[in-house]
Amino acid sequence: MSTASTIATDLTERVRATRDAAQRVRLNALRMGEVQGQGYIGQALGAADILAAVYTDQLRHRPEDPEWKERDRFLLSTGHYAIGLYAALAEAGIIPREEIETYGSDDSRLPMSGMASYTPGMEISGGSLGHGLTVAVGMALGLRHLGSDSRIINFLSDGELNEGSTWEAAMGAASHRLGNLIALVDMNALQADGPTASVLSIEPVEAKWESFGWEAHRVDGNDVGALLRAFDAIGDRNPVGRPHVIICDTKVGRGVPLLEDREKNHFMRIEEHEWAICREQLIAGYEGARR
Template sequence: MTELSDMLPRQALLQKLAQHAWRIRRYALLMGEVQGEGYVGQALGWSDVLAVAYCHFMKLHPENPSWEGRDRFLLSHGHYAIALYAALLEAKVLDEDEIDTYGCDDSRLPISGMVAWTPGMEMSGGSLGQGLAIAVGQALALRLKDSSAWVINSMSDGELNEGSTWEAAMSASHYGLSNLINLIDLNKQQADGRTEDILHFEPLAEKWQAFGWHVQRIDGNDLAAVLDAFELARSAQVDKPRVILCDTVMGKGVPFLETREKNHFIRVDTDEWQRAITELDHSFARTRP
């Protein structure tokens, strides 16, 4: 999927990516409406990163999601599955007819990501802190195969509480896994409250640098910054794994959801779903590049 987008002038590319991000958000809201609740806030906040990953950076064959030469995207935070499904819909790996089955019995779109159920899902997430370790193993294996594929791990800031994350971080640095990109969503919320109140982790960039990683910190809702960060991660001439720390706003693009005090798991009233889509459409029309 990268070939055509690489040919676009930068401004045209940003406009295209903005459309992708808007549609990813829309898909997430449509799926959320099926159950009336869900991790919609995370999906809205993470959509810009997913748009750049799936609609520009990654090598994919939508008709063959298990293609050996593909880039791997691991969803360590399995509760973000609604966000990844939206990206897979936008990337044409999944069909729009499946939106109405989200979270239903026998659906290929369960609430939490399941590798055996969903095309394009690379790991079963949910038990937090596992994704980066799996990504290290995959990156090592691909290097042994002389593969040019990237391994991208997507994780939440709450996973920084897990010791397994830091063991994997040390291992990735030790083995010089320059084919590994770790994306961290710094939305500053966990199920139990504000991330900084649960376990303070700043200064985060300095920590990852000390662990031997190539580090960038960006506004994860600034498409230009996200695009530049992915490109620098691709081109950096260092034998180090890459980490992109992304500060995001939960509910991004839907003002009344952005300002909710607690939006880790959102319950939206029946009459609010159409309002959310309307506000999203207005936000997109107002802010498109």
């Protein structure tokens, strides 16, 4: 087999494994949402492909040792996306899959908003948006001073691009040439106050990051192949160089038409009888795509 064929086959296998993982992440998220009957389930479904790409294909970690010194760090700036991250942590074996049944319950390690003090594998407590990238810059700089080649991957939302602290951090990362920092921007076009574009226009997003000194890639964030190719384009671990951003256009509720089409889908209340419909639609769509 030629080298080109080997690379193509390898990517095909990685895409297949990541798609399968993303499906399981979505199923985990639906189960957690059903426990509470409501929540940020649309964001979890929309970001599942990104989270699966990170935990299945990219992140250097040890599931049995979440505090492993040489690990890469995944920072969830958008604390309300915690349901999606828990779903990915369960898929990655960092938390027991059966523990997702405790989501949002009293004394659970899986609160509705991400808290680093509670949950294995949760690196920061996401909360007021705009802080995650600032923390990521400090972590990336500290790791480089320690001589580590570990990466910091920061997940943030398009709504966070409204925050001045995000752009201050972006300038700092470029100034310090933090080649060990990757930002993932979930461009789902929605925030609490309504469509992102109508709240405060943020386009042209790719050009803005590039003007701040970042290497920018924009992809369909629900296309696993495109996500993996974007990560591959970043190349080898190099703690000194331009920081990287992958701008991911996603759809809230991806994979579940019932939720994709809801008018108000930032925080959803889903009726008891609808959860079975959600699972059926998710499974049918996935099986149809695999044929």
